[in-house]
Amino acid sequence: MSLEDQYDAWVRGLMGGSRYAANPQAAQATSDAMQEMQAQLDALTAAQKRQKSAAAAVDAVQKVGRETAEHVRQMSSELTQSLKQDGLLGGTVAAPAPKPTATDRADFSGVADKVKTQVLGQDAFVTAVVKAFRRPFVLGTAADTDHAKNLMLLCGPEGTGRHYALRCVVEELAARGILRSASIETLDLSLYPGPAQEKLFLQDLYAALQSDAEVLAFDHYQGCAANYLNMLATLAIDGNLALSSRYVLQRGILVDVGTALAPGAVGELQAGGKYFVFFSRKGEDALAETFGARFVDAIAGDICRTQPFTPEALAAVAARELNYLAQRVRKQCGLALTMGSDVRDLLASQYGKTSGMQAMRDYGNTVYRAIAEYVLDSDSVPADGTPALLSARDNRLYMTVNGGEPLDLLALLPQQYRGDVDAVEAELSAIVGLDEVKDYVRGIAKNVQAQQRRKAQGLQVADVNMHMIFTGNPGTGKTTIARILSKYLKAIGALRGGQLVEVTRADLVGRYVGHTAPLTNTVIQSALGGVLFIDEAYSLYRGGEDSFGLEAIDTLVKGIEDHRNDLVVILAGYTKEMELFLGANSGLASRFPNQIEFPDYTGAELYRITLSLAKSKGYALDDSCRAPLTAWFDCKQAEDAATNGNGRMARNALEKAILNQSKRLIADPNASLELLLPGDFELD
Incomplete structure (x- = not known):
């Protein structure tokens, strides 16, 4: 019986006795005893409550501790897994952890026959490609993620179905569960022609290795810089590639941190158990000249050749x-x-x-x-x-x-809208001088139209490279011609948009690491379907130490290649500076075969420009202005055409003449309000 129960029984016994009621002294003594016992009971109850509260607190702390430990364990596991997936644990970059795939005894029966119903006329080639995919399963290395699963070369004449056949094989193997993905990551190696593209190359290669695709395809290796091909060969053969610099991962992008001991720095790339497929129109001899004999030995078993199609x-x-x-x-x-x-x-x-x-x-x-x-x-x-x-x-x-x-x-078929070609042609014809430049623009337009007619008749079409470089001194009409050209190409249907986006270095080069490439890509996206005009393009390259400018150039070259049929890029600048600029990236010159030199205007041409500008402002020049103004323009051009500004000099001279005429009109209220006289021009 508890102390409380004993106390209650004792009280009931005391209160039930009649002798206590008749004896006041006894009752008082009993009351005092009861009060003392009640105090003891209250103290005991309070102690028990404190003990229970303390026990409850201990239980709560233990529970929180257990929950915290479990939460920390889960976070640690998730962080470790994330670091492994991002390649930051141990300083390596690996492909994502592969999902479970078929065993080494995967069923390849009937794959070649199924693909041959889609790829006609290349039976031997299809058989060889399927064999190359099957090889690691027969050798028992299909589950090895430390190396490339296999290397293969798909070679043969252009247009014989190499890319299509690979896509059909991969789709069939993915449908059977032999490959975990039907996608193919393709890298165009011609986008990395020189040392300036190293960061871009490593970033694109890293992204391909991180993708879900189990097949990496490499095209146009002949146009790639030798050091990048050496990197690829090492990665493909050894399974890993040690990097000469350290990188950290920021929002999925590799950022170079040099030799700094940054936490989680990336030190190497890993093949991650992917297939490496190389395309070429040539065979193993050309491959050996580029990659070396060791690479050819590693790939020799799976050199798959297409043949020219028979009738x-x-x-x-x-x-x-x-x-x-x-x-x-x-x-x-x-x-x-x-x-x-x-x-x-x-x-x-x-x-x-x-x-x-x-x-x-x-x-x-x-x-x-x-x-x-x-x-x-x-x-x-x-x-x-x-x-x-x-x-x-x-x-x-x-x-x-x-x-x-x-x-x-x-x-x-409905005729494609061509716009007002006559109006654009009239605008071009109204440009003073620049006869050779205007003829060149008309030639480009006629070539585009001819190719469109050939395509409509089912004849062979030659690709028209319309990227251009405009060189010449300031004020020679480069921007004006670019604007007219964009209208012309839109009018004849060569461009779907026809807008002209005019930018300079400030619009392309970012202010901090990681800002330039997105900024440049945003500009490229805004110009798709039209013309991107980069004025003073040489300012993008300020020497080998200008990493931001080089990044903008690399991104621009890649954007030109990625959107070759939906974008015309025009670079403009001074002749000598543009020559130096083209040397900043070996891929620039090859992508801009059309270089147009804008000559300086003669005095007579500048006089005609002045007449045109005056007419647009509601003024006219007296005939007596011709001789002195032409001679003055010739003299200024001979002194320094680059500094004087060509057409800008004509505009400045006209604006001064209009101000001087205003002063003359105050003195002579009867003078013509429209006519400008030789004395209005400051011909010093």
Whole structure:
């Protein structure tokens, strides 16, 4: 029985006795005893409460401790895993931890046969590619993530389906679960032609290694700097590449910290168990000249060669594309297409005119759009199964629907909007002087139009490189011609946007590490579909120590390559300075084959410019101004054309003349308000 229960029983006993009620002294004694006992009981109860509270506090602390320890353990595990994935643990960069893949006994049966139904005319090549992917599974090294899974060279003539075949094989292996991803990371090695691109090369290689793709493809290795190829060879053969500098990871980007002992500094790259695939039009001899014999020995077992397509193979590919076209037309347009070998031969003849096999598919899509245009123009929707015959003659395609008259099929396509070419031409013609420059601009426009006509007729198209360098002294019209050129290219349909984005160094070069590349890329994105005009472009390069400027140039070169069909870049600057600038990056000169020199204006041309400017402001020059003003312009140009500013000098002279005329009008209220006299010009 507890102390409280004993106390209650004792009190009840005391209070129940009648003798206590009759004896006041006894009652008082009992009351005193009860009070003393109650005090003792209260003290004991308080002590018990303090003991329970302390025990509860201890339990709470222990619980918090256990929860904190578990939370710390989880955070530590997550941090360790994150560091490993980002390649910061142990100073290495590795690919993400691979997901479970098929065992070394993965089933490759039927893969080659399945791919051969998609890649026609290259049976031996497809077999060799599948063999190269199967090799690590047979050797038992498929689970090794410390090295490259395998190296292979896909070589052969341009347009023979090397890239397409690789994509088909990878997609099939991914569908079977043999590869964890159907994506392919491709690096264009021609983007890294010199030492200035080292950071860009390492960043792109790092990003490829970190991607989910299990296949890394390397194209155009012949245009890559030798030191980067040596790095690739070391990484591919040894499985790791020690870096000459330390890097840290900031928001997924490698940042060079030199030799500083930064926490978590990256010291090497790792192959991460990926396939390394190299493309080339040449074989192992060219590979050995570039990479060395050791690399060729490592790759020799898996050199896969395509062969030029035979006429029979091209006919088979064309027949497949036409079958796909017929199914598409029947489903969407209701026409039942029939055609003979003449149409098949016309489609096969498209091969290689623009981009290998893709040219045939592009032509097929053009034919489909033309048939869809016929249906849209018809008064009534053709009944499902309406017969339509395709025929070809004189390199043109005709369609006869339900026994009617043959239609020139591609002529049904809507004409592309060309804009007001005459207005742009008139604006160009109004430019004073620069006859050779204007002829060059017209030549570019005519070349673009000619290639567009050839493409419409299914003929081979030559790529037109329209990137340009404008050199010359200030005020020679470089910016004006760039603006007109952008309008011209838009008017003839060569550019989808036609906007002109004018920038200088301040718009491209950032103020802190990691700022330049995003800034430059933002400018490039804003100019897509139009013209990017970089004035005083030579200011981007201020010597080898200008790392920010070099980064902007590297990013610009890469952007030009990535958007080669959707961007025209014009660099402008002084002649001598631009020559030095082109030496900052070996890839610059090759990407700007069109260099146009803007000559200084003659005195007579500057006089004509002055007349034009005066007219635009509502003024006219007296005929007596011609001789003295022309002679003055000639004298100034002979002294220092670069400093005097050419066209800017004419504008400045006119503005001073207008101010002087205002003073003259105050003295002679009857004088013409529009006419400028020789005395108004300050011809000192």
